[in-house]
Amino acid sequence: MTAAAPARTSRPVKPRRSMAIPIGLAVFVVITWLALSEQFGIGFDLVALIEDIARGRGILAELLSPNWSFVPRTAEPMIETVQIAILGAVIGCSIALPVSFLASRVTARNRGVLGVTRTVLSVVRAIPDILWALLFVAAVGIGVLPGILALVFFNIGVVVKLLSETIDGVDSGPIEAARASGANGFQSVRWAVLPQVLPNYVAYSLYAFELNIRASTVLGVVGAGGIGNMLFTQYRFFNWSNVSVIVIELFVLVILIELVSIQLRRRLV
């Protein structure tokens, strides 16, 4: 090499390491220690697990021998649960689609609209499914209607959150192309954004449906219809082999939905 080495310039100063991680870890350790302590603790004790483990043996035995003759009696509330879940998901996800565009930075150009939508949705999401069910049972009485309404709001919260974040990450190129061709906002959203997020939307909607089937157990407890009511009754009477049947049925249902959604997604993407 004949070329001279370039003149040495000053080196950049190494930025100081952030203290966030060590501080966070310390806080975590302190909280864990407090939780286990005598005064402030939550009474967590592994001894109970070992001492009382035998007590559950009878229950476990009954759970492991499901009472199959109980199956016909579960048919009607089970179908009701599926209907509540489907209606809740269809209505909730239909509302969630347009709302998602108002909750994404990419498609809601008005900062005010964006802020209001996001705030309202934070509140919707902060309320758990069982609380929605309680609210609607109080408002419209016992039955399937409060169950459906509860799931509608629950699904709007979940799907808008997931979908609006997906919209935040779309390729902005097609949106620029649409704007350059003189498209209005609706046209741009429909043809430059929606095709990009449609497979995600379908996946999120199926996920919402699956969540609804699971939520049916708590809906029943507060009188909002479906299999949960029966599950709760059987549990109260300690009919563990009947409880077992319902749990197995729910398990199979969730697995079936999962299989169907995998197939659907494969075809869509």
Add this chain to the structure above:
Amino acid sequence: MIRFENASVVYPGGVHALKNLTLEIPDGQMMVIVGLSGAGKSTMIRAINGLVRLTEGEVTIDGQSVSKASGRQLREIRSRIGMIFQTFNLVNRTTVLNNVLMGRFHNTSTLRSLMGWYRPEDVEIAMQALERVDIVEKAYTRASNLSGGQQQRVGIARALAQEPKILLADEPVASLDPPTSHVVMRDLQHINRELGITTIVNLHFLDLAKRYGERIIGLRAGELVYDGTADQADENVFRDIYGRSLTADDILEAAIA
């Protein structure tokens, strides 16, 4: 005619992308803008359809101000200006035809566009645009299944479907290989000559600029440093525009065509 009058753009970060540009582009001209990246080529092209707003000065098209237009008026101006992009900017998950039909938005009501009920005459215009770039047989193929060159031709068809008076092309061949680049540049040349559409192209390859440009302008750091015919633009001119000696990277093919 497009007119820039003392046009300046300062981006929020303080970057002065366009400095006091005054320029006229007559109807039907094929004009190439050359310059290094960051010289203001993209800014200048986007000022014509208002994707970038001027901070000072004015851009007018046939006497109508782009810089002062907004809302419906701006969309109306944009509908008469087609644009093609370096990265094609197609919607990959839908068909070629749906992409090209985006060029018919200005002629389609919001309800019709939401439902996808395009009028048969609009579909026919889209098909003719695809025919012009020789790719009509791919109309119902998903855009993601096309090669880069094919995607850029769909991008041209989308712009043509607007039946524009002006065509803007922002580095249209920067993502393509040399033979495909020539196909795309020839398409643009034919469109300019046969349809009489004013065509403004950003390029950074000197040989392509000289070969396809009728007029060449050079930008350096947001300022107009050259304005002349392609014949007059020799190596010294480019050296001046680039502010440095030329390298092999500035030329698409080994030798200047």
